Amino acid sequence: MAFAVSSKIIFFLLLFLFLLSATAQRYGNVTLGSSITANKANSTWVSPSGDFAFGFQQIIPGRYLLAIWFNRIPERTIVWSANRDNLVQEGSKVQLYADGRFELSDPSGHRIWATTIIS
Incomplete structure (x- = not known):
């Protein structure tokens, strides 16, 4: 259970940084109501800097992982999934x-x- 809590904290920190990065720029914002689909086109949302990407990575044929990864290095290193x-x-x-x-x-x-949203 401790791992589940820490992974949620990491996710929200990464999400906050990702959205903050998008807000700080005049371009590249992800609009509320948007969606992406797991497919061979490898749908992603890329941060305005291009350093990070959020989306689906195909792991095996027909199977995908929803993740955030470093986008500017050849070996796409996943930092959250x-x-x-x-x-x-x-x-x-x-x-x-x-x-x-x-x-x-x-x-x-x-x-x-x-x-979940905590009010």
Whole structure:
């Protein structure tokens, strides 16, 4: 359980830095309501600096990992991943909702992983 808490803290710190980096620039913002889909096109959201990317990485044919990685080095080193023990199918989607939540769903729309908003 301690690992789950620390991975959530790391995710929120990385997400904060990623969004702060996007906000600090006049370009490259990810708009609320946006989504990306796991497919061979390797959909990603890249930080304005180009240093980081968030999206799906194909690990094996037809199976993907939702992750943040260093984007400017040849060996894409993953620094965070969601649901890392269970790769998702091609066609899975991550959605950024208007209230700031992220949700990862399978191709049929069933929720696999989600963040929560603490008020």
